[in-house]
Amino acid sequence: MGTNIRIRRGAKKDLPASAPSGMPLWCEDAQELYIGTGNGLKKIETPDADTLDGYHASTFLKSTNQFVIASGSSTGTTTYVYPPSGYTMSNLVAFIPSIRTIHYNGDVDYNDSMYCYWSKESSRIKITCYNTEQRANPQANWLAVWRK
Numbered sequence: 001m002g003t004n005i006r007i008r009r010g011a012k013k014d015l016p017a018s019a020p021s022g023m024p025l026w027c028e029d030a031q032e033l034y035i036g037t038g039n040g041l042k043k044i045e046t047p048d049a050d051t052l053d054g055y056h057a058s059t060f061l062k063s064t065n066q067f068v069i070a071s072g073s074s075t076g077t078t079t080y081v082y083p084p085s086g087y088t089m090s091n092l093v094a095f096i097p098s099i100r101t102i103h104y105n106g107d108v109d110y111n112d113s114m115y116c117y118w119s120k121e122s123s124r125i126k127i128t129c130y131n132t133e134q135r136a137n138p139q140a141n142w143l144a145v146w147r148k
Helices: 057-063
Strands: 008-010 024-027 032-036 041-044 067-075 078-081 092-101 114-120 125-131 139-147
Touching: 067 078, 078 139, 092 114, 092 125, 125 139
Parallel strands: 008 024
Antiparallel strands: 024 032, 032 041, 067 139, 078 125, 092 139, 114 125
8 A cells, every 4th residue: 555645835925834753745826845853844955957156057157257158160070179367277177169160072981980079288279170071170069168
């Protein structure tokens, strides 16, 4: 036989100041979950794909100047991306390169290669984008996240 768990629910304005320890409380209008501690309430944070270190990235970016998110595109087999003003390579949190455009020439078959990768150098990021059948310079997109 299953166990029924009752969750107190309602509007956030009606949330009590405290609840018995372990009692779940759901705010239907705010979509927030709280747990009673016996002498108060604790909000249960639910990190998701839009969080960094438990903070919603969009909220955190608006309230501080610690993060810089930069993106761009470039043309050429080799491209360099430099840290923004006031940041160094040690502030790099994430980097993603991707192929934007490859111009083919000749027969594309079993013996051809295509790649896009990056490496972290002491003062910059190096992006290499290439294919063995290129007739013009390739193009790459990139996204970098810097944090102080």
